[in-house]
Amino acid sequence: MTTKMEFAVDMTCQNCVKKVEESLGKLKGIQGVDVSLERGTVVVQTHLPYSEVQETIEKSGKRAVLKGYGDGSVSAVSMVGGTSGFGINKAIQGVVRFVQTPNVCIIDGTVDGLSPGAHGIHVHECGDISAGCDTVGEHFNPYNAAHGGPDDDITRRHVGDLGNIVADNSGRARFRLQDKVLSVDDIIGRSLVITQDFDDLGKGDSSKSKVDGNSGRRLACGIIARSSGVFENTKKICACDGKTLWDERDDALQKVHGNKL
Structure with a gap:
């Protein structure tokens, strides 16, 4: 059973798009990929765990955050x-x-x-x-x-x-x-x-x-x-603390690495 998942990806040019597409192209188990530079998103159709897909995107050198999971379904x-x-x-x-x-x-x-x-x-x-x-x-x-x-x-x-x-x-x-x-x-x-x-x-x-x-x-x-499905989450800046989704991502990673020390 495949699922659609939407990632916000920190892309600035067509070269970024190419790197993400090439990285995902090496991952077995991907049924479809839609990379949009305009939206700053990557939508993937797959049966793989979301974390494996996210790690693969980030191997291209681009930061990624999961924004939506499931297409038209309750999540x-x-x-x-x-x-x-x-x-x-x-x-x-x-x-x-x-x-x-x-x-x-x-x-x-x-x-x-x-x-x-x-x-x-x-x-x-x-x-x-x-x-x-x-x-x-x-x-x-x-x-x-x-x-x-x-x-x-x-x-x-x-x-x-x-x-x-x-x-x-x-x-x-x-x-x-x-x-x-x-x-x-x-x-x-x-x-x-x-x-x-x-x-x-x-x-x-x-x-x-x-x-x-x-x-x-x-x-x-x-x-x-x-939680949000694909294209249901439009947040880019948190209204509570003014942090961007990239700030939140980096803070979360810092806490994880700190707990492992």
């Missing part, structure tokens, strides 16, 4: 950990995006600062992170089912059961999931949680298996909020 985003969400370790932070398609919900994210290996990922019922991840409630479970995995039938899983993400040796988990049960309309205002251990998908021997997959402590979480 949402969760800023997990960091300064926007909550995490027991400041190094754990990431962005997870949701977009609704006619058949599935696509979950596309990158989370840094995790221990290598598998970690459970779940939508929880509440969007209250006033006391961290302890106040987000239990897994989103409107049908009162036992805990299961994303491949299970709706009667054998929580709607919020998204399975596992896997962090590499650097602590980064980059993923793109498709879920047949989750609906973006139903999760806006709720929260997303990453756990310490892997989720056994309700198939373990522990009594906790049918509750939360025995996936352990809640490491990081963030509220799920409505």
Whole structure:
């Protein structure tokens, strides 16, 4: 399942356009690219994670910021950990995006600062992170089912059961999931949680298996909020602090690098 994503790219001339096009042309998994110097945007049709596409654009030497995700679809985003969400370790932070398609919900994210290996990922019922991840409630479970995995039938899983993400040796988990049960309309205002251990998908021997997959402590979480689709975000300067989107991008990168020191 492919998705459209729109990036603001810091381009000043046709040579910039050429460099971006050449960089994306080397990336397998791109179905379409539309580079507009006039708008300062790059629209990509792909099944790849957005972070991989953004990194490829920036390899051309041009700064890039994701502006819109999903073409004419309901989209949402969760800023997990960091300064926007909550995490027991400041190094754990990431962005997870949701977009609704006619058949599935696509979950596309990158989370840094995790221990290598598998970690459970779940939508929880509440969007209250006033006391961290302890106040987000239990897994989103409107049908009162036992805990299961994303491949299970709706009667054998929580709607919020998204399975596992896997962090590499650097602590980064980059993923793109498709879920047949989750609906973006139903999760806006709720929260997303990453756990310490892997989720056994309700198939373990522990009594906790049918509750939360025995996936352990809640490491990081963030509220799920409505986000912009392609061509829906026209912001160039923040009305709150007067920062340009490039200032915001550079500030965010500085915080990430600072947390790793």
